Amino acid sequence: MKRHEFYAFVAPSVIIMVTLMIVPLFFTIYLSFTAYTYGQIPRFMGLDNYINALQTPRFWNSIRFTLLYMGVAIPIQILIGFIMALLLYKVKKLQGLMISTALLPNVVTPVVGTLIFSWLFQDKWGFYSWLLSLVGIKINFLASVSGARALLILHAIWSATPFPFLVLYAGLQGISREQFESAQLDGANWLQQVFYIVIPNLAPLFVFIAMINIMDAYRVFDPVYVMTRGGPGSATESIVFYNYMVAFSQLRLGYGSAISILTILGILVLLVPFLVRTYRQQTRG
Template identity: 45%
Template sequence: MNRRTFLAFASPSLILMTVLMVAPLALTVYLSLNDFSYGSPLHFRGLGNYTEVLSQATFWHATAFTLVYTGGTTILKIIVGFALALALNHVIRARSFFLGLLLVPMIVPPVVGALVFGWMFRDDIGIGLFTYALSETGVHVHWLSEPWPARFLLILQNTWQDAAFGALILLAGLQGLPDEPLEAAMVDGAGWFQRVRHVIIPGLRGLFAFVALMSVMDAFRIFDNIAVMTKGNPAGATTSLMYLNYQVAFQQQRLGLGSAISVLTVGAIVLLMIPFIRQTRRQFRGE
């Protein structure tokens, strides 16, 4: 395919991405240098928004929470996803049955998923089935009104919602693993645990990285479940960067300051992605 044909085929998409992605992003950068709210004219402020954001404790709290959340969900989703993949790989006849059930939390709109999951953990009105079951065993946790339980609950909700994705990817990987090393390990007398540890996990390294990358990308921009379950509370303990961005830009109507938070978050995500971008480029060069 020559250059001209390529451009002919790709131009609708190129134009769309330029007009609807590149231009708005450039506008965000410009807006971040201004102070304004809806209906008021732009008021140029230079880097004032950035110095203001970076000097606010709430911004650093939100950053810290976002990192905790990203780390927690990624680790949990990989562990649970891998365990599910191993189990699914072992059952043969019931595989698609179980897979179908496990995929349900992922297909349901996140708003609904977060709502129904969150209700199980309420302790104020009589709908918190899980809280109730736990209190029957003598454990009383205020999931939504204490900082760490609330943070953990959000991590748990995200794991509940998305673990099946990792399971699916790792299951595909398990089925593609060659037989020989596993058989050799068994001949050498390796037990199940040793085979998983020394043969299966190294063989799936690339897919673990892929699942982790997807998880990090999604966790970093987490918004829906916070908006539905905690609204950033108690006392800002579960305010993520994107939720802070929403509060600042739309609830306080400080659109310039919100844009500055956006730009900083985009910068952080691009930095996180650099190793991955490099790898993708290398791979295409080699094609």
């Protein structure tokens, strides 16, 4: 391929990336150092927006909820996905049923799926609320802090578990039968095979899944917006939802830009250990 042909193929992708990613990023960085409200001229403020954000309790509240959301939901997603993958690997007859069931959250759009999920737990006409009322338990999930948080975490588990399930099931297909047969000859039961064969072989996939699910959970917005709107109070405000409220509800675009940059830095801090581990594995290989 001639050089000019190479540039002709690459140029559209580069132009799109620069237009949709690089330019907005640098413009956001610029706005983060200004006092800017829609329709007004930006006024330079230095680090005031960043200092203000770090001194705002509501900002730290959104960080704490986001970390709680991630810390509870992601391990459960991976664990359930792993158990489902092992079950399907052992019982092939369930393949069609389990894969179809696992893909249900992805059949509908995220907003519609979130609405359906929230309706199931509605105080007056929700299906699960009705079941609990039959045994004398009346819970308004969205009216209490613990209930609203639990509902968002349950939604995260329901909507994101199919991803680790499908990835780990595909990974199981790549483990050679000889390893299992050798372990069986040595007297290893199925649980021992899982711990000494399956988990070590799937370790890179666990790291990959954790990275993807961390990025997905860190930027959670749709469920918060549709189900709780950050309530009760600000108990379920994620960092991205808080950023949205500041930038687009209050129109404090300069301050919102500073929170956006802090959000990006936060996800980088969370992902650095995984990236370092992946880099070391590649260099050793």
